[in-house]
Amino acid sequence: MKPCPKLSDSIVVEVIFTVLLLGLQGVRVAKGLDCLEYPAISCRKHSAVLTDFGGVGDGKTSNTKAFQYAISNLSHYSSDGGALLVVPPGKWLTGSFNLTNHFTLFLHNEATILASQDESEWPTVKVLPSYGRGRDAPDGRFSSLIFGTNLTDVVITGYHGTIDGQGSYWWDKFHKDELKLTRPYMIEVMFSNQIQISNLTLINSPSWFVHPIYSSDIIIQGLTILAPVDSPNTDGINPDSCTNTRIEDCYIVSGDDCIAIKSGWDEYGIKFGMPSQHIIIRRLECVSPDSAMIALGSEMSGGIQDVRAEDLTAINTQSAVRIKTAVGRGAYVRDIFVKGMNLNTMKYVFWMTGSYGSHPDPGFDPKALPNITGINYRDVFADNVTYSARLEGIANDPFTGICISNVTIHSGEKKLQWNCTDIEGVTSNVYPKPCELLPEKEELIECPYPDDKVPIESVQLKTCSLKSLSFF
Incomplete structure (x- = not known):
């Protein structure tokens, strides 16, 4: 698509005001020009609107067939510049539908996709091979609301x-x-590459x-969840056996x-053997009173390595960056780097456990011990904390x-702030004083954080445009 026309100064002012008002990231609207620019890994040659395929945005009519019909038709353009489907203002009730390439x-912004609460609109899919069973029930699982497999771009x-999952029915x-x-997930892509969700x-x-x-090759940005x-189990974002x-x-x-x-669960994850690696997380804000801002595991039997997290904020959250594993998991969590955490009202700042013992079935190997090593945290401020670690x-x-x-760490009156067993490491410039298993170095040190870039950091989004669409 061609870029939007250059804006006059007066229209630029309106654009800036609109962006500030709506709190959007990277989206520009040229008022009066019926033109919108947005960042994406790829721009599309062809575009259509859901109503072109019989969509009805009244919040009551099922649009499952409309989404399926639209995407099936637009898939024909995958080798000719790709296609874009616009969901216009309205409430679009739908069951599960599958995406296509390119x-x-x-x-x-005035569009809402509503997930149907009619189970007949949710096809079933096989259990994940690295899990060996469904998480809620041992047999199959419902397809995700927005689903795709073996996709590119x-x-x-x-x-x-x-997107409203209307989850109360399932909860x-x-x-x-x-x-x-x-239960279905909201968005799931499998065996795919070059994915953007934003x-x-x-x-x-x-x-x-x-x-x-x-x-x-996944970019997830600018989501409010x-x-x-x-x-x-309403986890926000779960990269699972994913790279870059x-x-x-x-x-x-x-x-x-x-x-x-x-990265998979016990013997099934070990057999599948696909790690999660080369992952960067930054500028995250989290509220989760009963869980973690970032969890590594507990299903990590394919391995987790080279995770870099920085500029993190958690408020009223149980723990910050937590490692969860158990006997039977096998594999490893290694080369984890965290810097710049601002925490307020936490139960734990640092939490690692080797006894997170939920298993898919009795067939796990009790000799499969996980290797947890190379875990680095630095530059942390925490207020109103119950326990430091x-x-x-x-x-x-x-x-x-x-x-x-x-x-x-500004903690409460709990006398034992650091509870440590079966760990080894060092600390520097840490208050309150850590446990004896984490002795303080006499000279000040800074825990490492890599200087090189994860390859996905170098991916630049293009400026794409939508023009002459009457619903703007």
């Missing part, structure tokens, strides 16, 4: 439109133990919100971990290479 799904973005079934299949508001997912799995803090992933500028309120990095390795399999530096 495709962009774009939501207008897919963008899910918008002018901060909304109620979960609490009543009525699920025969695992500039959207996601609310009330039935379970996890964003789940890229067995995929690479909201779920009640007592909703079950960039997560930035997201705000998450969740009933579970805001971000959880995973709970660090529990595994007997005869200690967590090693832990480095913590330049940390100030």
Whole structure:
């Protein structure tokens, strides 16, 4: 598509005002020109609107067939510059639908995709090979609301439109133990590459919100993710056996971990053997009273390595960057780098556990011990904290290479601030004084953070444009 025309000074003022008013990131609207610019990994030659395929945005009519029909038709352009499907203003009720290659799904700011609560609109899919069973129930699982597998070059973005998972139906079934299949996720892409998910508001997912799995070259940015803090398993963003992933500028309120990095469960994850690696997380804000801002695991049996997290904020959150593993997981969590955490109202600042013992079935190997090493935290300020740290390795399999530096924690009156077993490491300039297993270096040190770049950091988004669409 051609770029939008150059704007006059008066229109530029209107554009700036509109962007500031709506709090958008990277989206420009030329008022009066019916033109919108947005950042994406790829621009598309062809475009269409959901109403072209029979879509009805009244919040009551099912649009499952309209989405499926639209994407099926637009898939024919995948080898001719790709296609973009616009979801215009309205409330678009739908069940699960699949994406296609070289495709962009774009939501207008007054558009809301509503997930159907009719189970007949949710096809079933096989359990994930690295998990061996569904998480809620051992057999199959419901397909995600927005789903895709074996895809290349897919963008899910918008002018901060909304996707509403209407999760209360599913949460109620979960609490009543009525699920025969695992709940759907909101967005899931499998065995895919060159994926962008950005500039959207996601609310009330039935379970996890964003789940890229067995995929690479992923950019997730500018998401607002909201779920009640007592909703079950509403993790925000879960890269799972993924490589080269960039997560930035997201705000998450969740009933579970805001971000959880995973790579398969016990013997199934060990056999599948696909790690999560080369992941960068930055400028994250999290609220999760019962879970972590960032969790590594607990399903990590394919391995997790080279995770870099910086400029992190958590408020009223149980823990900051937490490692969760257990006997039977095998594999490793290594080369983890965290710097710049601002924390307020936390139960734990540092939390690692080797006894997170949920297993898919009795077939796990009790000799499969995880290797946890090279864990680095620096530049942390925390206020209103109950405990500074709970660090529990595994007997005869200690967590090693832990480095913590330049940390100030304002805690409550709990006498034992650092509870440490089966760990090894060092600290520098840390208050309150750490446990004996983390002795303080006499000379000041700074825990490492890599200077090189993860490859996905070098990916520059293009400026794409939408023009002459009457709903602007």
